[in-house]
Amino acid sequence: MNGLLDSLRGIGARVIDSIWRMGVATRFFLMILLQSGQSFRRFHLIIREIYSAGVLSLIIILVSGLFVGMVLGLQGYETLQTYGSEEALGVLVALSLVRELGPVVAALLFASRAGSAITAEIGLMKATEQLAAMEMMAVDPVARVVAPRFWGAVISMPILAALFSAMGILGGYLVGVVLIGVDEGAFWSQMQAAVDFREDVLNGVLKSVVFGVAVTAIALFEGYDAPPTAEGVSRATTRTVVTSSLAILALDFILTAFMFRGV
Amino acid sequence: MSDNLIEIHDLSFAYGKRLVLKGIDLTARRGQVIAIMGISGGGKTTLLRLIGGSLKPTSGVLKVDGVDMSGLDRDALYQLRRRMGMLFQFGALFTDMSVFDNVAFPLREHSDLPEEMVRDLVLMKLNAVGLRGAHDLMPSELSGGMARRVALARAIALEPSLILYDEPFAGLDPISLGVTGNLIRRLTDTLGVTSIVVTHDIQESLRMVDYVYFVSEGVIAAQGTPDELRASTEPFVHQFVHGEENGPVPFHYPAPPYADELELAA
Numbered sequence: 001m002n003g004l005l006d007s008l009r010g011i012g013a014r015v016i017d018s019i020w021r022m023g024v025a026t027r028f029f030l031m032i033l034l035q036s037g038q039s040f041r042r043f044h045l046i047i048r049e050i051y052s053a054g055v056l057s058l059i060i061i062l063v064s065g066l067f068v069g070m071v072l073g074l075q076g077y078e079t080l081q082t083y084g085s086e087e088a089l090g091v092l093v094a095l096s097l098v099r100e101l102g103p104v105v106a107a108l109l110f111a112s113r114a115g116s117a118i119t120a121e122i123g124l125m126k127a128t129e130q131l132a133a134m135e136m137m138a139v140d141p142v143a144r145v146v147a148p149r150f151w152g153a154v155i156s157m158p159i160l161a162a163l164f165s166a167m168g169i170l171g172g173y174l175v176g177v178v179l180i181g182v183d184e185g186a187f188w189s190q191m192q193a194a195v196d197f198r199e200d201v202l203n204g205v206l207k208s209v210v211f212g213v214a215v216t217a218i219a220l221f222e223g224y225d226a227p228p229t230a231e232g233v234s235r236a237t238t239r240t241v242v243t244s245s246l247a248i249l250a251l252d253f254i255l256t257a258f259m260f261r262g263v
Numbered sequence: 264m265s266d267n268l269i270e271i272h273d274l275s276f277a278y279g280k281r282l283v284l285k286g287i288d289l290t291a292r293r294g295q296v297i298a299i300m301g302i303s304g305g306g307k308t309t310l311l312r313l314i315g316g317s318l319k320p321t322s323g324v325l326k327v328d329g330v331d332m333s334g335l336d337r338d339a340l341y342q343l344r345r346r347m348g349m350l351f352q353f354g355a356l357f358t359d360m361s362v363f364d365n366v367a368f369p370l371r372e373h374s375d376l377p378e379e380m381v382r383d384l385v386l387m388k389l390n391a392v393g394l395r396g397a398h399d400l401m402p403s404e405l406s407g408g409m410a411r412r413v414a415l416a417r418a419i420a421l422e423p424s425l426i427l428y429d430e431p432f433a434g435l436d437p438i439s440l441g442v443t444g445n446l447i448r449r450l451t452d453t454l455g456v457t458s459i460v461v462t463h464d465i466q467e468s469l470r471m472v473d474y475v476y477f478v479s480e481g482v483i484a485a486q487g488t489p490d491e492l493r494a495s496t497e498p499f500v501h502q503f504v505h506g507e508e509n510g511p512v513p514f515h516y517p518a519p520p521y522a523d524e525l526e527l528a529a
Contacts, residue, residue, distance in 0.1 A: 133349070133351055133355035133357075135317065136317075136347065136349040137344065137417075138340075138345050139368075139373075144372070
């Protein structure tokens, strides 16, 4: 009987704990938005973060985009050839990338490259009392440290996703047209005819903005909330990658369900 | 203007249900160096955080420069903190900025001074701690003692009236330790500030402070000038001043009987 009560109590405590944490995270997110004015007035702070979150992620995004596109070219050609419609390769590559793979894979890479770096940096700043020192100097760390990182990453994300897609299309072109010999005119013209700017491109951009907000908010919160120890920071970094990857995939399903309903 | 910069009366503080400090009375006059001493985990740092406004008292009065800390909103607290400097245990320098930018940080955040003036002020503050020549270095290139001196230059950048020191002597070699102690004394005298030093370095403290409060198990266990404490026969003070293993503060953490734990038959 006691064992049952204890386990019920344990479950209850865990539920209350997670709801509490979600409340804290939401309040933290609102604080970031409230404190963003200062970041935009001192835009050089955001530029610095665009460099560390965006520019430094370029290599992994560009190389991955190229390879994903090349694989799409190979696989797509194999399948399309069966139906004699290999000229549609451009459409397949472009739509897969712009609608799905660009935003999703770029966001997953971004979470593991930039998200983990943000969590570790903020967590270590907390562990070494840099955030507390800022507070004692009457400087709000959310306004000075957190908000610029948030906007820097959120601005970088759609640009990285767009570059990922562009490199992917280039990869598909290299494999499909240059290597295998699909007709170049058909490759590009079918792509141009089939890809709709609003339906496909803008929706893709919208997705990547949502993913950017989710990944960055998770990364910043995990860092800010991390226990100020080596183990605490390492766990928080892992949690950032796991939680934001799951969030990206779940959000992708929801967004896709709303955006592309087969109409 | 009251002569006392800090007035604490019957202050208590609890983390949840755990009472950490109870019935604390403490005053610090302008221009004094006050040490808060005691064993680790005794509530010293909590008291420092209360004075700095990071924690709010559960009950009692805590006034800094005539301002009651318990009723302060965030803006008022930030206003008050512009008149405070704090030196953290390991300096807490911003690791992504040079020594120069670290010291310039509070000036740039809180003033619109032209960059040439910021430069002059930063070099003056660094000169006061003897590290003008190190302004180009990054925090990772500094020794522990140097990092703390840079942090001290940063803490005095806005000319505060109160400086809080959290364990300024921890982990320093004897030379750096003496240098830091002298620096605290000299800055207090030349700038006319009040310094509150949380430490357990008894010998260094007795050498340079004006008054000592011993905090033990959440209460002020003893207080007095360094001379009074050296002469004290009170067991706790005696054990602390002479670093004795046994006394009111036991060597052993509470544990079941040794023989029982080793399962030795009686």
